[in-house]
Amino acid sequence: MRHKAAPRTGVDWFLLVLKVAMFSVIGFGLFAFVLQQIDPNNWLAQQINDDATGLTADQFEGLIISGVSQGAMYGLIALGYSMVYGVLGFINFAHGEVFMVGAMTGMITSNKLLEAGAWESNFIASLLFIVMVAVVVSTLTAVVMERVAYRPLRGSPRLIPLITSIGISFFIQNVSVVLLGPGAKAYPDLPDWWTETQTIGFLEVQRTRLLVVVVAAVAMGALWYLVERTKTGKAMRAVAEDKEIASLMGINVNRIIVTTFAVGGAMAGVAGILWGIMFRSVVHTTGFLPGIKAFSAAVVGGIGNLGGAMAGGLTLGTAESVAPLLILEPLGVRGVSQLRDAVAFSALILVLLVKPTGLFGERLSADDRA
Amino acid sequence: MTDQTTATPLLEFRGVNTHYGAVHILKDVDLAIYPGELVCLLGGNASGKSTTLKTLLGMVTPTTGEVVLDGEVVNDKPTSYRVERGVTMVPENRRLFKRLSVKENLQLGAYLRTDKDGIERDLERIYEMFPRVKERLNQKSGTLSGGEQQMVAVGRALMAKPRVLLMDEPSMGLAPALVQTNFELIQQIHEEGVAIFMVEQNANMALSIADRGWVLQTGRVVLDDSADALLANPDLRASYLGDGKR
Numbered sequence: 001m002r003h004k005a006a007p008r009t010g011v012d013w014f015l016l017v018l019k020v021a022m023f024s025v026i027g028f029g030l031f032a033f034v035l036q037q038i039d040p041n042n043w044l045a046q047q048i049n050d051d052a053t054g055l056t057a058d059q060f061e062g063l064i065i066s067g068v069s070q071g072a073m074y075g076l077i078a079l080g081y082s083m084v085y086g087v088l089g090f091i092n093f094a095h096g097e098v099f100m101v102g103a104m105t106g107m108i109t110s111n112k113l114l115e116a117g118a119w120e121s122n123f124i125a126s127l128l129f130i131v132m133v134a135v136v137v138s139t140l141t142a143v144v145m146e147r148v149a150y151r152p153l154r155g156s157p158r159l160i161p162l163i164t165s166i167g168i169s170f171f172i173q174n175v176s177v178v179l180l181g182p183g184a185k186a187y188p189d190l191p192d193w194w195t196e197t198q199t200i201g202f203l204e205v206q207r208t209r210l211l212v213v214v215v216a217a218v219a220m221g222a223l224w225y226l227v228e229r230t231k232t233g234k235a236m237r238a239v240a241e242d243k244e245i246a247s248l249m250g251i252n253v254n255r256i257i258v259t260t261f262a263v264g265g266a267m268a269g270v271a272g273i274l275w276g277i278m279f280r281s282v283v284h285t286t287g288f289l290p291g292i293k294a295f296s297a298a299v300v301g302g303i304g305n306l307g308g309a310m311a312g313g314l315t316l317g318t319a320e321s322v323a324p325l326l327i328l329e330p331l332g333v334r335g336v337s338q339l340r341d342a343v344a345f346s347a348l349i350l351v352l353l354v355k356p357t358g359l360f361g362e363r364l365s366a367d368d369r370a
Numbered sequence: 371m372t373d374q375t376t377a378t379p380l381l382e383f384r385g386v387n388t389h390y391g392a393v394h395i396l397k398d399v400d401l402a403i404y405p406g407e408l409v410c411l412l413g414g415n416a417s418g419k420s421t422t423l424k425t426l427l428g429m430v431t432p433t434t435g436e437v438v439l440d441g442e443v444v445n446d447k448p449t450s451y452r453v454e455r456g457v458t459m460v461p462e463n464r465r466l467f468k469r470l471s472v473k474e475n476l477q478l479g480a481y482l483r484t485d486k487d488g489i490e491r492d493l494e495r496i497y498e499m500f501p502r503v504k505e506r507l508n509q510k511s512g513t514l515s516g517g518e519q520q521m522v523a524v525g526r527a528l529m530a531k532p533r534v535l536l537m538d539e540p541s542m543g544l545a546p547a548l549v550q551t552n553f554e555l556i557q558q559i560h561e562e563g564v565a566i567f568m569v570e571q572n573a574n575m576a577l578s579i580a581d582r583g584w585v586l587q588t589g590r591v592v593l594d595d596s597a598d599a600l601l602a603n604p605d606l607r608a609s610y611l612g613d614g615k616r
Contacts, residue, residue: 231477231481234470234474234477234478235478235481237467237469237470237474238467238470238478241467241468241469241470242465242467244429244465245461245465245467246467246478247429247448247449247450248427248449248453248458248459248461249453249478249479249481249482249526249530250449250450250453250454250481250482250530251450251478251481252448252450
C-alpha cells in the first residue's frame, strides 16, 4: 500500500475542494439555521432569506419521524442490494423492481380485500395477509430472476450481470404496464384510526408511520436472527466470503445463493407493502427512485454489511427529510422540499468522500475477494 | 501400516486425466490411499498437485479415468457427497472464513452432520487438542496468528469426522518453528486412525513422517515408493531434497 507515497493528482484536489465546499455549505447552513431559530429576523436572514420563520419543535419532530419511517423502508430494500452484493459481488439493479412488484401485489390484494369487506372490518388480519402475499410474490420474482437471468452468467465478468439487471428492470416494469396498465393505482384508504396520531412519551406520531417503523424493525430482527443465529445464515456468510471453501464444507452454494435472493426479495416485498400503506399510490416506475436511494443507502452503510444497510437507510431517509429545511432553507434556497433527492444523493457523495467504504464497511482487499 | 494387498483403498485414482481447456494437466495418474495410512504427494510448481486435490474432492472432473471412493466411482458426485463420506481438506494457506468467529468456523466444518451430541463432543475434543483455540472462540478468525489459524483450519476439517484428510501444503506460510509442531500435529491426527494425504513442497519433512509417497512431474507420476526408498532415491535427492530448495 503506497498511500502515503502517492502524489496528489488533480482528482485528489478536486475531491478536496468538493469536500471543503460540502462541509462549508452544511456548516454555514446549520449556522444560519441556528440564528434563524433564535431570531427569524436576524441580520444574516435578512441578507439571504428574508422570509425565514424558523421551525417549531413540532415541525422538527415531524421531519425526523417522516425521515425515520422513510429511511426504514430504504433500509429494508437496501438489505437486498447488500446481501446479493455480499454473496455474488454485483449490484442487482432490478431489486427496486422486486420492491415495486411487492407494492403492486399489495395494491391488488388489498383492493380485493376491500371488495370483500375485510379491509375495514379486520384491518390487522388484512394487513398480515397482504404482507404474506406480497412476500411470496416478491420472493418468487427474485428467485426466478436469479435462476433465469443471473445463474447462467455466473463466472462471467461482473459488468455482465450488472447490465443484465438493468435489462430485467425494464422487463419487469413493462410486464407491469402490460398487466396492469400505465396509470397510477391506489391502495384503499386506511381505517381512520390508523391515520390519527398516537402519543408516545413526548412524541406525536401518525399511527401509519409507527406501523411502518414497527414492521420494518420486526423484519430486520427476523433477518438478523436468520443471518447471525441459524445454520443457513452461517452458510450465507461463509459463501459470501469464500465460495470454494464453503463448498468444501459441503455447503450447497447454489442453494445458498437462491436463499439470499429469496430473503432479499422478501424484505423488498415487506417494504413494498409499507410504501403502499404510507403513500397509497403505485405505478410501474415506483421501484426506480426508492431502488436507487436504497442502493445508495446500502453504499452509505457499507455495502455487504447488513446492519450498515439499515443504518444507511435511516441516515439517508433522515437526511433527505431534515436537511432541506435545516441547511438549504436557511441559506435562502427556494423550493427546498423539491430537493429531497438531490440531498439524498449529496449525502451519498459526502459519505463516500469521507469514508469510501461506507459507514460500517470493511476494506475489501484483493485477499478478501478473489 | 495397512496391509495393502487385502484392504480396499479408501480413495483411488484409476488412470485419471484432466484438462484445463486444451491444457492437459494430469496424465494417467493412478493413486490409492488406504484407510489409516499417511501418504504424501511431492512435486514442484505446476506439477499438478493442486489439480489432484481438486479432482479428489470433485471440484475438477476428470476427462477420462475414474475417481473411486470406497469402491464407488464418484466422478459425477458433488463435493458435498464426498465430504459426507469422510473426505475433507485443509486447504493451502488455511483459508479460514476470516470474518466469522473461530467457533463458527469450527461449526461450519460439521455443516453436513446432524448428530448434535456428536458435534458437541468433537468440539470439546478440538478444544482439548488446541487449548489456545478455545480461548479465542468468539474472536473473528482473521485476527488470529498464523499458527492459531492453522489449528483452526485443522480443527475445522476434523469437525467433519474425516476418514481421510487431504492437506494442501500444510507448512506453507508458517514460521519455521511452527512447521515442526505442525508435522507433529499431523502425526497425532494420523495416530487417531485418520488417513492423511499430504501435498508438500517440504519433501524431507513430509517423507520423514509418511508411509509412502508419490512424486508428480508435469502431471505424471514419476516415482511411487515407500517413504524410506524415496528418501534414499538419488534422483529425488537431486531435484527436491538438495540444498537448493529451502
